[in-house]
Amino acid sequence: MIIKIKKNTEEEKINNMVDFIKKVEGVEVQFIRSKEGISFGITGDIKAINKNSLLNNKYVDEIIEVKEPYKKVNRAFKPEDTIVSIGGEKIGGEKFSVIAGPCSVESENQILAIASEVKKHGAQFLRGGAYKPRTSPYSFQGMKKDGLELLIKARKSTGLPIVTELMSPYDIEHFEENVDIIQVGARNMQNFELLKELGKTKKPILLKRGLSNTIEELLMSAEYIMYGGNENIILCERGIRTFERYTRNTLDISAIPIIKKLSHLPVVVDPSHSSGKWWLVDPLAKAALVAGADGIIVEVHNDPENALCDGDQSIKPSKFADMMKGLKAIGDAIGKEV
Amino acid sequence: MIIKIKKNTEEEKINNMVDFIKKVEGVEVQFIRSKEGISFGITGDIKAINKNSLLNNKYVDEIIEVKEPYKKVNRAFKPEDTIVSIGGEKIGGEKFSVIAGPCSVESENQILAIASEVKKHGAQFLRGGAYKPRTSPYSFQGMKKDGLELLIKARKSTGLPIVTELMSPYDIEHFEENVDIIQVGARNMQNFELLKELGKTKKPILLKRGLSNTIEELLMSAEYIMYGGNENIILCERGIRTFERYTRNTLDISAIPIIKKLSHLPVVVDPSHSSGKWWLVDPLAKAALVAGADGIIVEVHNDPENALCDGDQSIKPSKFADMMKGLKAIGDAIGKEV
Amino acid sequence: MIIKIKKNTEEEKINNMVDFIKKVEGVEVQFIRSKEGISFGITGDIKAINKNSLLNNKYVDEIIEVKEPYKKVNRAFKPEDTIVSIGGEKIGGEKFSVIAGPCSVESENQILAIASEVKKHGAQFLRGGAYKPRTSPYSFQGMKKDGLELLIKARKSTGLPIVTELMSPYDIEHFEENVDIIQVGARNMQNFELLKELGKTKKPILLKRGLSNTIEELLMSAEYIMYGGNENIILCERGIRTFERYTRNTLDISAIPIIKKLSHLPVVVDPSHSSGKWWLVDPLAKAALVAGADGIIVEVHNDPENALCDGDQSIKPSKFADMMKGLKAIGDAIGKEV
Amino acid sequence: MIIKIKKNTEEEKINNMVDFIKKVEGVEVQFIRSKEGISFGITGDIKAINKNSLLNNKYVDEIIEVKEPYKKVNRAFKPEDTIVSIGGEKIGGEKFSVIAGPCSVESENQILAIASEVKKHGAQFLRGGAYKPRTSPYSFQGMKKDGLELLIKARKSTGLPIVTELMSPYDIEHFEENVDIIQVGARNMQNFELLKELGKTKKPILLKRGLSNTIEELLMSAEYIMYGGNENIILCERGIRTFERYTRNTLDISAIPIIKKLSHLPVVVDPSHSSGKWWLVDPLAKAALVAGADGIIVEVHNDPENALCDGDQSIKPSKFADMMKGLKAIGDAIGKEV
Structure with missing residues (x-):
């Protein structure tokens, strides 16, 4: 429920009203400042609110029911784009952000070399798996803590977050201390216990859409994190499961403008996982840019043929450089900084 | 099966070889001229070909087995892009073509007004349904023959094909005489009898992907038409059926670069049907352009609120004009003429 | 819209009312006799009906709006099960019907041998493809007219319809004269022109659900046929397309009780196409029986290894005999005659 | 890899061979005793095994490569059905087990009443959610620890496990002590960290198939648990996500016979979640029985209209009693004890 306040209402009157509503048990109030003026959003047990008495309040302009089940992530609750700050970098707003790196951290040489390459060609963030969710217990499960150490070294040498x-929730504390953006993978998008724990931190969370989850369910999972108190969320479209067999998944490109309309949160696209083929990464990244995405997360490997995972969908640094040039040219044309 | 001929082989020798193979019952031979030299493709009962004797032929460089089930539409059979000519216009090649118009022809005023608007803003082709495939027998089934007459009037007044x-196969003759591009709808993509009939004409065919068909199946349906002798085929990605409920269908943007790689045929995108929402048309059209599509087919209506069908997904002429400007700007950046 | 007539209303009064409504342009009236009494259903341009004046009519008990888009196939329009009569046999009602035979008619020996086997083990109908819808133009397209001749011979020798x-609509006349049940394949479920033509005949139609069509769309396609005047329709659930790769399609077993609730039409299950594996036919046929299906249509071949199509999903006559025994035992337990 | 031992090989020789292989680093050996004799299965780093030397061993009959990625859950590794023992009850083998109870534990009265009802009508296990995975943070999240206490009371009063x-992994210890079968929900099927933790216990695990997971992925998740050392796994088919909108999910009935063929683990069906409609529970339960399932898990509520969750798909005790009678009659016919 959103309470729109009349223009020119004194700050004090508004504060009194907020204090009054906050006393109702089970509800939470949040300020919404936009070009249209001041409103405040109410979530939780809104049935406990006396709507009529609010409507009779002389400072209240209008009451808007938010029919979508997601509230705090809803653009109605925050008309301006959320911009997530990570160290000196940002995701959201005017900038198209590029997160690049290997599927898995494999060795110090590998991660340092790739980090330096992707930085040189314009990436702002380094990705790399340390703990790997694998379908098979017999597959490489990641370098784990050692992999994380190597990522930290790569950050030190390149400055990339x-x-x-x-x-696992057991690792949250360690991640909070050492990682810049915590990724929640597609398979854990509805691991609600993990989401609740992440809601208690202030760390930026990159939340990937599940393989068969609707856009609404993705927003509901973000709502779990925001409900817990963490507003630093970046959504990620990474392809959904369909009957098509040529690609690993089907990139739902429409999800980008839809999420931007329904929510204030930034959204990035993963053209590597959504296609499963390296030569599709370039056109899909460009499609993401013009469809309004705030960035991409892309797999780059210096030796894809011998990568420990996802070699087929990883591009080489030279290919990455070409893609960045193409993205910049398109960015110039549409007024988005790449 | 593709027979690659050694460079500098005399034309006469090649012709002799072709004549020889053509005598084998059940096979068909076609010339493939590309930068790499001359080859020829063999389709049909290729088991009847004596491969060893061909390999021993001194003019034969190599024999390539085409493992994909589609042959004539396969890029291996024709490395250059197919460009379909329609009157003075073309689809395929360097140009990004725009087909625009209403879901259904509703009246003379309506179709003439829309045709003139879309032409003014840069469309090269006019679309409009006369015979409408509707899920319900109680829904408006189109103006049929009268609608076609109005389309012809609109062509006369604007010059747009x-x-x-x-x-129905019963209408083919009438369409051949009066229509510039014959559209086969998603629901008829595997209406093989219709495809066979269309293979006998020389008319350009716009073949839409079925709601749950794979890319390979789309190519196989095009193969039916080409097998029949008609090479003027334009493929159309128009969204597939998934579990996502926000959009009418899910645009499979990856299908564009995949089709361009696998086949020489041009491919256009329908951002209207794939989304079902007018405000998604603009971002999806841009995504199609940068992903490598040869054009779009888009629903434009001067009065969407009162359209007899698909009002929700139709854009107004002013919106169409804006979209065209945006597409041109991007086209300039990527070197594609819009 | 359904008009429920008060009990004990004289026949004459009812007839007068029907005659009166029939005069309204664009509507069609049909009688509904059930245990609850007499009603009549109105389809077409129901907005032209003066509802208030009907409600004031002293013989009218109640007016029920049928919100589903399908009307004539709706159980609300006909509470009793439709039983389709074919020669001396029936589909629908108390009997579980078994249609069996090869994917394709291949030779006289083959079809006569299989027909005699399936009859011996309890099939009531013989299936066999003469005109085959194949994804590839290079695949065996069926024996066509010659195949139909062989089916007629098999009917003569076994008595099986x-x-x-x-x-193709071009073949309807020939099929009407020679075939007992005309099958519309999954790929043609929304070939509305074909459905309209079939609505003009009185032949029983076996209408298969499309690969990605909803239950409602299947019912709408049946509505097309019934709207045209043909009430002899048997629906067929044959599996839908999903992301699961082990089976050819996914049998939607829930569709059986749903269709039986929503419609009065009989429904049969195709356990062969829905699975694509012969060893799944037996358990799926049993599941169909207890879920309430009116029968099955199953592929039986005397030499599956060498079948010209669908060998993997065809069972041998001995396996068919075993399955029939199993079905009969279950039928006895649930009070359904197999 | 499976090593088949020649018949009549002395136990001692076999033991020597096992001891020898066990010394290879990174591999694990397990005995397979079946009607065909003795084999042993090797998992892990099988490339380290010298296959030639094994083939030359005079006691080795044959070496079989297991090409499926799942090993320990593979029927090739254990030809006999796994029967999971829970207290005095069993799941798997000749018996069709029935797990019944409410979606959520709501109060002492509610759970005790339902437990007593389902026991009276033939259920062997009581289900009930205490910790609830909900799409929305604003929805009822379950009674948690208090709910578990009430389940324990219901077990005490009825004897039902x-x-x-x-x-959450944080609750495993508490569950191990207090719960008889630990359920892993569909959304956590690929929560690999949770699976690994559960592999360390000996508790029976009911592992539900994810909404868009393939059968192979379900088996791989079971492999994670078994790889960790816990062999007490019951698989559960609960419907997959498709484009069909009438049902909540689409029950993949084919998954039952497929899982029984590929794996030795028992499999139960959830007809409540797969359909989302109470009146579909009965036919789907029957379909599960005849398709070869080892049981069902079904939602029963004494007051569905006021249930805190899943009221639409819960059946009343009287309906449950009817269903049980129907299942028993069919069970008698097919030789399965219900």
């Missing part, structure tokens, strides 16, 4: 996937 | 859907 | 697929 | 869902 690091993005890596968290799989 | 017309694209309209064929539903 | 024959079921075979129609692909 | 209890099944309830675990969501």
Whole structure:
């Protein structure tokens, strides 16, 4: 429920009203400042609110029911774009951000070399898996803590903030201290216990859409994190499961403008996982840019043929450089800084 | 099966070889001229070909097995892009073509007004349904023959070639005489009898991907038409059916670069049907352009609120004009003429 | 819209009312006799009906709006099960019908041998493809007219009515004369022109659900046929397309009780196409029986290893005999005659 | 890899061979005793095994490569059905087991009443959610620890072992002590960290198939648990996500016979979640029985209209009693004890 306040209402009157509503048990109030003026959003047990008495309040202009089940992530609750700050970098707003790096951290040489390459060609963030969710217990499960150490070294040498996937609540503390953006993978998008724990931190979270989850469910999972108190969320479209067999998944390009309309949160696209083929990364990244995405997260490997995972969908640094040039040219044309 | 001929082989020797192979019952031979030299493709009962004797032929450089089930539409059979000519216009090659118009022809005023608007803002083709495939027998089934007459009037007044859907083999003759591009709708993509009939004409065919068909199946349906002798085929990605409920269908943007790689045929995108929402048309059209599509087919209506069908996904002429400007700017950046 | 007539209303009064409504342009009236009394259903341009004046009519008990888009196939329009009569046999009602035979008619020996085997083990109908819808133009397209001749021979020798697929409206007349049940394949479920033509005949139609069509769309396609005047329709659930790769399609077993609730039409299951594996036919046929299906259509071949199509999903006559025994035992337990 | 031992090989020789192989680093050996004789399965780093030397061993009959990625859950590794023992009850083998109870534990009265009802009508296990995975943070999240206490009371009063869902690794210890079967929900099927933790216990695990997971992926998740050392796994088919909108999910009935063929683990069906409609529970339960399932898990509520969750798909005790009678009759016919 959104309470729109009449223009020119004194700050004090508004504060009194907020204080009054906050006393109702089970509800939470948040300020919404936009070009249209001041409103405040109410979530929780809104049935406990006396709507009529609010409507009779002389400072209240209008009451808007938010029919979508997501509230705090809803653009109605925050008309301006959320911009997530990570160290000196940002995701959201005017900038198209590029997160690049290997599927898995494999060795110091590998990650340092790739980090330096992707930085040189314009990436702002380094990705790399340390804890790997694998379908098979017999597959390489990642270098784990050692991999994280190597990512930290790569950050030190390049200055790039690091993005890596968290799989277990047991590791949250360690990630909070050492990682810049915590990734929640597609398979954990509805691991609600993990989401609740992440809601308690202030770390930026990169939340990937599940393989068969709707856009609404993705927003509901973000709502879990925001409900817990963490507003630093970046959504990620990474392809959905369909009957098509040529690609690993089907990139739902429409999800980008839809999420931008429904929510204030930034959204990035993963053209590597959504296609499963390296030669599709370039056109899909460009499609993401013009469709309104705030960035991409892309797999780059210096030796894809011998990568420990996802070699087929990883591009080489030279290919990455070409793609960046193409993205910049398009960015110039549409007024988005790449 | 593709027979690659050694460079500098005399024309006469090649012709002799072709004549020899053509005598084998059940096979068909076609010339492939590309930068790499001359080859020829063999389709049909290729088991009847004596491969060893061919390999021993001194003019034969190599024999390549085409493992994909589609042959004539395969890029291996024709490395250059197919460009379909329609009157003075073309689809395929350097140009990004725009087909625009209403879902259904509703009246003379309506179709003439829309045709003139879309032409003014840069469309090269006029679309409009005369025979409408509707899920319900109680829904408006189109103006049929009268609608086609109005399309012809609109062509006369604007010069735009017309694209309209064929539903029954009984109407082929009438369409051949009067229509510039015959559309085969998603629901008829595997109406093989219709495809066979269309293979006998020389008319350009716009073949839409079925709601749950794979890319390979789309290519196989094009193969039916080409097998029949008609090489003027334009493929159309128009969204597939998934579990996502926000959009009418899910645009499979990856299908564009995939089709361009696998086949020499041009491919256009329908951002209207794939989304079902007018405000998604603009971003999806841009995504199609940068992903490598040869054009779009888009629903434009001067009065969407009162359209007899698909009002929700139709854009107004002013919106169409804006979209065209945006597409041109991007086209300039990527070197594609819009 | 359904008009429920008060009990004990004289026949004459009812007839007068029907005659009166029939005069309204664009509507059609049909009688509904059930245990609850007499009603009549109105389809077409129901907005032209003066509802208030009907409600004031002293013989009218109640007016029920049918919100589903399908009307004539709706159980609300006909509470009793439709039983389709084919020669001396029936589909629908108390009997579980078994249609069996090869994917394709291949030779006289083959079809006569299989027909005699399936009859011996309890099939009531013979299936066999003469005109085959194949994804590839290079695949065996069926024996066509010659195949139909062989089916007729098989019917003569066994007495089994024959079921075979129609692909083109050009063949309807020939099928009407020679075939007992005309099958519309999954790929043609929304070939509305074909459905309209079939609505003009009185032949029983076996209408298969499309690969990605909803239950409602299947019912709408049946509505097309019934709207045209043909009430002899048997629906067929044959599996839908999903992301699962082990089976050819996913049998939607829930569709059986749903269709039985929503519609009065009989429904049969195709356990062969829905699975693509012969060893799944037996358990899926049993599941169909207990879920309430009116029968099955199953592929039986005397030499599956060498079948010209669908060998993997065809069972041998001995396996068919075993399955029939199992079905009979279950039928006895649930009070359904197999 | 499976090593088949020649018949009549002395136990001692076999033991020597096993001891020898066990010394290879990174591999694990397990005995397979079946009607065909003795084999042993090797998992892990099988490339380290010298296959030639094994083939030359005079006691080795044959070496079989297991090409499926799942090993320990593979029927090739254990030809006999796994029967999971829970207290005095069993799941798997000749018996069709029935797990019944409410979606959520709501109060002492509610759970005791339902437990007593389902026991009276033939259920062997009581289900009930204490920790609830909900799409929305604003929805009822379950009674948690208090709910578990009430389940324990219900077990005490009825003797029924209890099944309830675990969501967080933090609760494993508490569940191990108090719960009889730990359920892993569909959304956590690929929460690999949770699976690894559960592999360390000996508790029976009911592992539900994810909404868009393939059968192979379900088996791989079971492999994670078994790889960790816990062999007490019951698989659960609960419907997959498709484009069909009438049902909540689409029950993949084919998954039952497929899982029984590929794996030795028992499999149960959830007809409540797969359909989302109470009146579909009965036919789907029957379909599960005849398709070869080892049981069902079904939602029963004494007051569905006021249930805190899943009221639409819950059946009343009287309906449950009817269903049980129907299942018993069919069970008698097919030789399965219900």
